[in-house]
Amino acid sequence: MVCVVSMQDKPKLKDPILIEGLPGIGFVANVATLHIIRELKAIQFAEINCSSFQDFAISAENGEIRYPTNQLYYYKGTGEERDLIILYGNTQALTTTGQYELCGCILDIAEELSCRFVVTLGGLKREKKIDDPKLYFAATDKETADQMFSVGAEVINGQIFGVAGLLIGIGGLRGFRGFCLLAETLGLYPDKIAAQKALNVVSHMFNLKISFQNLDETVEATQNSLENFGLLEHRTQVQRKNQPKSRMVV
Secondary structure (H helix, E strand, O other): OOEEEEEOOOOOOOOOEEEEEOOOHHHHHHHHHHHHHHHHOOEEEEEEEEOOOOOOOEEOOOOOEEOOOEEEEEEOOOOOOOOEEEEEEOOOOOOHHHHHHHHHHHHHHHHHOOOOEEEEEEEEEOOOOOOOOOEEEEEOOHHHHHHHHHOOOEEOOOOOOOHHHHHHHHHHHOOOEEEEEEEEEOOOOOOHHHHHHHHHHHHHHOOOOOOOOOHHHHHHHHHHHHHHOOOOOOHHHHHHHHOOOOOOOO
């Protein structure tokens, strides 16, 4: 097995946009895409499992198994909204070969559904907390780059690792247009401010009717999901570590 796709449905979409939301720095993409799924009530239509995902599963308190997976959702826009394909999951591939296989698989599915535009999201790590994060981008073409300049994003100088970079790079070679959008973040926890900054751009560009009223709940759900899968320490454990040690000698 390299990548195995389980399709529950094959939706008929009109020129959809693929939006990537896998774990990364600040879990910006995870928060952003989960919020899109929740707000627009997107419907899951496929699941991708890959032999390059993490080699473990985790048992929840109720005994249910949680395992590494990527899921695909769809949303049919109303009015001026664009149709969407949303990639959401709790892992990326762990090897270089696996990343290429995974990105190729995702683009194959997107192409079958008439998608020709890809958006990847993520965080750009900074050493200090930033109250008003800047946005940085890389684009497949000049027209898309001009759009990103118009929303105030700056050019990324450097490498973009993981699916956020590779999906755009391979997509460009296959004739997809698109952009990678990164928001500055401390990168240690699901970053609400960075995710909202990226979401503002995406919702504006594709006319999506997304409210941020329940964004705190999305961040909480992301935190819980990552903790349950072992990608973040439980907050109680972190709090214990940060408590001052007793000076008593027993």
